[in-house]
Amino acid sequence: LRVIVEGKPTEVRAVWFENNRVKMIDQRILPLEFRVLSFCKCSEVAEAIRNMTIRGAPSIGAAAAYGLTLAALSGENLETAANLLRRTRPTANDLFYAIDYMLHAIASGKDPIAAANAYADAIVEKCKRIGKYGSLLIRNNSKVMTHCNAGALASVDVGTALAPLRVAHDEGKNFFVYVSETRPRLQGMRLTSWELLNEGIPHAIIADAASGHYMKKDVDVIIVGADRIASNGDFANKIGTFEKAVLAKELGIPFYVAAPVSTFDFSIESGEEIPIESRSEDEVTEIEGRRIAPIGASALNPAFDVTPNKYVTSFITEIGILKPSEISELKMKR
Amino acid sequence: LRVIVEGKPTEVRAVWFENNRVKMIDQRILPLEFRVLSFCKCSEVAEAIRNMTIRGAPSIGAAAAYGLTLAALSGENLETAANLLRRTRPTANDLFYAIDYMLHAIASGKDPIAAANAYADAIVEKCKRIGKYGSLLIRNNSKVMTHCNAGALASVDVGTALAPLRVAHDEGKNFFVYVSETRPRLQGMRLTSWELLNEGIPHAIIADAASGHYMKKDVDVIIVGADRIASNGDFANKIGTFEKAVLAKELGIPFYVAAPVSTFDFSIESGEEIPIESRSEDEVTEIEGRRIAPIGASALNPAFDVTPNKYVTSFITEIGILKPSEISELKMKR
Numbered sequence: 001l002r003v004i005v006e007g008k009p010t011e012v013r014a015v016w017f018e019n020n021r022v023k024m025i026d027q028r029i030l031p032l033e034f035r036v037l038s039f040c041k042c043s044e045v046a047e048a049i050r051n052m053t054i055r056g057a058p059s060i061g062a063a064a065a066y067g068l069t070l071a072a073l074s075g076e077n078l079e080t081a082a083n084l085l086r087r088t089r090p091t092a093n094d095l096f097y098a099i100d101y102m103l104h105a106i107a108s109g110k111d112p113i114a115a116a117n118a119y120a121d122a123i124v125e126k127c128k129r130i131g132k133y134g135s136l137l138i139r140n141n142s143k144v145m146t147h148c149n150a151g152a153l154a155s156v157d158v159g160t161a162l163a164p165l166r167v168a169h170d171e172g173k174n175f176f177v178y179v180s181e182t183r184p185r186l187q188g189m190r191l192t193s194w195e196l197l198n199e200g201i202p203h204a205i206i207a208d209a210a211s212g213h214y215m216k217k218d219v220d221v222i223i224v225g226a227d228r229i230a231s232n233g234d235f236a237n238k239i240g241t242f243e244k245a246v247l248a249k250e251l252g253i254p255f256y257v258a259a260p261v262s263t264f265d266f267s268i269e270s271g272e273e274i275p276i277e278s279r280s281e282d283e284v285t286e287i288e289g290r291r292i293a294p295i296g297a298s299a300l301n302p303a304f305d306v307t308p309n310k311y312v313t314s315f316i317t318e319i320g321i322l323k324p325s326e327i328s329e330l331k332m333k334r
Numbered sequence: 335l336r337v338i339v340e341g342k343p344t345e346v347r348a349v350w351f352e353n354n355r356v357k358m359i360d361q362r363i364l365p366l367e368f369r370v371l372s373f374c375k376c377s378e379v380a381e382a383i384r385n386m387t388i389r390g391a392p393s394i395g396a397a398a399a400y401g402l403t404l405a406a407l408s409g410e411n412l413e414t415a416a417n418l419l420r421r422t423r424p425t426a427n428d429l430f431y432a433i434d435y436m437l438h439a440i441a442s443g444k445d446p447i448a449a450a451n452a453y454a455d456a457i458v459e460k461c462k463r464i465g466k467y468g469s470l471l472i473r474n475n476s477k478v479m480t481h482c483n484a485g486a487l488a489s490v491d492v493g494t495a496l497a498p499l500r501v502a503h504d505e506g507k508n509f510f511v512y513v514s515e516t517r518p519r520l521q522g523m524r525l526t527s528w529e530l531l532n533e534g535i536p537h538a539i540i541a542d543a544a545s546g547h548y549m550k551k552d553v554d555v556i557i558v559g560a561d562r563i564a565s566n567g568d569f570a571n572k573i574g575t576f577e578k579a580v581l582a583k584e585l586g587i588p589f590y591v592a593a594p595v596s597t598f599d600f601s602i603e604s605g606e607e608i609p610i611e612s613r614s615e616d617e618v619t620e621i622e623g624r625r626i627a628p629i630g631a632s633a634l635n636p637a638f639d640v641t642p643n644k645y646v647t648s649f650i651t652e653i654g655i656l657k658p659s660e661i662s663e664l665k666m667k668r
Contacts (some may be wrong), residue, residue, distance in 0.1 A: 006639035031628035032668070092637040147543075163417060178634075181618065183541040186626060189619070193631040205618055205633040207517040209481075209542040209574025213639040216576065240543025241549065243577055250580050284515065284539055287621045292520060297527040300512075305547040 001152030001159075002198045005034055009198075012036075014059045014153045015066060016120070017113060018052050022066040022074060024054045038303035042081045044073035049088040049095075052185070056154020057227045057263060058123045061094030065116040068102040072112040078103060090275040091236050091304050093228040093265045105172070120156050126260040126318035127158035134164025134223065134258055134316040135295035138175055142220045145178040145211065148238035149191035150225025152257060160225045160258040162195060164316065169201050177203035178219060180211050182238060184283040184301060208240050212247050226259040231326055231331050233309030233324025234271025235259075239302055258316040266331045271306035279303050335493075336532045337487035339368055343532075346370075348393045348487045349400060350454070351447060351465065354407065356400040358388045361487055362606050365528035376405035376415045383422040383429075386519070390488020391561045391597060393426030399450040402436040406446040407455060424609040425570055427562040427599045436586050454490050460652035461492035468498025468557065468592055468650040472509055476554045480544065481510040482572035483525035484559025484592060494559045494592040496529060503535050509535035512553060514545050514661040516572060518617040518635060534564045542574050556582050557650070562594040565665055567643030567658025568605025569593075573636055579645035592650040600665045605640035613637050 003010050015024040022045050026035045037053060039045050045067030048054055054063045064085045071081035082099050089095060098119060105115035138144060150161035158166060168175060177196060182188035189205045196203045206214060215222075222244055230233040235257055248255035268274065284299035285292060294300065309324035322330070337344050337359075347357040356379050360369045365658035371387060373379050379401030382388055388397045398419045405415035416433050423429060432453060439449035445476060472478060484495035492500060502509060516522035530537045540548060549556075558577055563569040569591055572633045602608065618633035619626060627633065643658035656664070 020642040031631075032625065141379075166487060180543070181517070183515070183543060189627050189631075197628050197630055203631075205627055205631055207542070207618055207635070209517060209572075209577060210515070210634070210636055210639070211571060212577035213636055214634075216639075238543075239541060239547060243543060243546035243581060246546060246581055246584050247577060250584065270483060284541055287625055288626070291366065291621055292622070293539055294521050294528040294531050296531055297523075297537075297539055300544065300548075301541070302544055302547055305544070305550075 001157055001195060003034060004161050004198055005040035013157045015054055015063050015156060017066050017069060017116060022063065022070060024048065024063060025153065026051055027055060027191060031190050031321055040070065042067040042076060043084060045070065046084045046088050049085070050056070056149060057094040057225070058155035058160065058260060059090065059091035059153065060092050061262065062120040062123055062156045064095050065098045065102050065119045068115040069098065069112040070241060072106050078106060089277060091227045091277050093263050096111040097262045097322055123155055123260065124157045127155050127163045129318040130160055130258050130260065130316050131158060131163030131167035133321050134256070135167035135171060136255060137155045137221055137254070138168040138173060140173050142175040143176055143178065143218050145180070145215065145219045145222045146192060147180045147188060147224050147240055148182045148196060149187040149246055151192055151195040152194065153191050154225065160260065161223045162192065163258065164223060165201060166199060169199060178214050179203050179205050179212065180208045180213045180240065182240065183208055211244055215247050215251050215253055219253055221254050221256065223256045223258055226257050226263050227304055228274050229264045229315070229327070230268045230274065231257060231266050231328055232269050232270050233327050234306055236271065236276065236306050240303050240307040242307045245307045248317055249311050255311060256314055256316050257312055261317050261319060264327060264330070269309055271308060275301040276306070299316070335491055335529060337368060338532055347491045349388055349397050351400050351403060351450060356397065356404060358382060359487065360387050361389060361525060362387055365524050374404065376401040376410060377418060379404065380418045380422050383419070388485060391426035391428040391559070392489035392494065392594060393487065394423065394426050395432035395596065396454040396457060396490045397434045398429050399436050399453045402433065403446040403450040403529070406440050423611060425561045425611050426665060427561045427597050431596045447463060457489055457594065458491045461489050461494060461497045463652040464494055464592050464594065464650050465492060465497030465501035465551050467503035467655050468590070469505060471555055471590060472498055472502040472507060476509040477512065479514070479549065479551050479553045479556045479578070480526060481514045481522060481558050481574055481578055483521040484518045485526055485529040487525050487529065488559065489539060494594065495557045496526065497592065498557060499535060502535060503533060511535060512548050513537050513539050514542045514574065515539055516574065517542055545578055549581050549585050549587055553587055555588050555590065557590045557592055560591050560597050561638055562608050563593060563598045563649070563661070564602045564605050564608065565600050565662055566604050567646055567661050568640055569646070570605065570610065570638045570640050573639050576639040576641045579641045579647055583645050588647040589645060590648055590650050591646055595651050595653060598661060598664070600668065605642060608640055610640070611637040
């Protein structure tokens, strides 16, 4: 992704491996500060996933792959390391997918660094394809809405939901993006806006609750990411996605989910089986470390919601644009 | 409303007149600080409405009535004072209603203090009736959702949307309230949660975007306030209301709007005629005075949205519970 560091554009990934270290952009302090962290232990990478230094389903997968690489290089017990990583965050399918991939690769005698790099490179390649398919859905003068950050930061590079925007922008299309801020952690305002600014894509940040207001009059297409997609096409994504999907159906706006096939969890039939992470209520009651809620009040803080398949127009994947009903065919083909 | 000041419960209104001063709770610094401000000029009251020291349609109306009282007592030109007040905020109908009421009362030779007190007392009386009608809609063990603050702070005392909750609580019903935080100004988290805490009503704060998640599985009834209601039952309320109304219809949850008849604007046919206030983008990009958005990013900040009548189950008013279609009959009776 393009980052402007001290006025100079630089190309960097959200996470990579260098000199036997896992490097990652610290996504907690963006956009006002840009800092790259460096880890030499798998347990540090697990903690970085847990505390959301790195987040977004595909980036979490890549970070876990690199974490297991550190474990393999230092001779740690791989099953122990894998279990530590599996317990960091429960919802994103890519985490479990990446861990299984790495355990299999290492057991097959492959070089762990090469295997993890291949995993990360494959994500980027898939995102580029998602971008190509998805850009067909963006017309000149389109008004696009997205939620949270399903950008380069969330998927090593390029992005899932933001990939079609990058490609459409490179193709010279003019369009405008509504970026919902995505409380409580504000990944839309902090991260998506920052990525779009760095690319020069026109956009405005809105409060999450203003989404319906703009959808009623000024949104042509919605593209979001996904953390896990069930066999029937129900999917989990950042809290607030379900609301946008219902509004899109009511208002006749096409609603697309951009995700690599690794996000599909063919082991579950429906979204009811997806575990939803509950995070600390402090993320709601405090902002930037300052208490906003009355003392004694409590909050509920689910990180994701599940959107039933009937609200999804199509999934934009690296193998093409799929209707929810086509996922089960994909499952049978495997 | 019941306020706990230094550990002691005290009864106070959101705005009142005392010793030739307009007094009001400073709603900008709640809940962590409780402060009563005192104004002796109409222009100061106008500024307090504009900067949201006081907010909520009925409270804005009462503040304007007291502001005109100050103008009358000091011999200011009343039309000039009225125009200053009319320009503070464009959406709430009560502001214009209260100003016309006061100009008429003063022109008829009534004592301005008595007229303004009568106006404020009448709001409180109407809110109590709204509470009685509305409490019929809350059953034992109900899960209720509200948005923003349509409480005592917003309507001199008792509240509009919160009045049914106060009455149901006094009647001994057990129920639980989902309070959506209401970005950008967080009136749900700051004010509604504070009012419910002071009354001992069980509740939890949620991010606005989590509303749909809880509505899907755990909400029995939604009650919100209104800033202006058109003749056809379309209504304006805090940004985010429209989304909840659409979700309620999709999920089969009754959606009620609690408001005194003074909120009805019979001069307009539909919600399309309601002016929507755009507020500063800093309210979105900064929180507690700290910049969160990337430097160079911009935001859009509509303070209200308009919900079409088809999403409203009923209006809870001081004259009873009305279907949207019954508003035009009310108009003809006037």
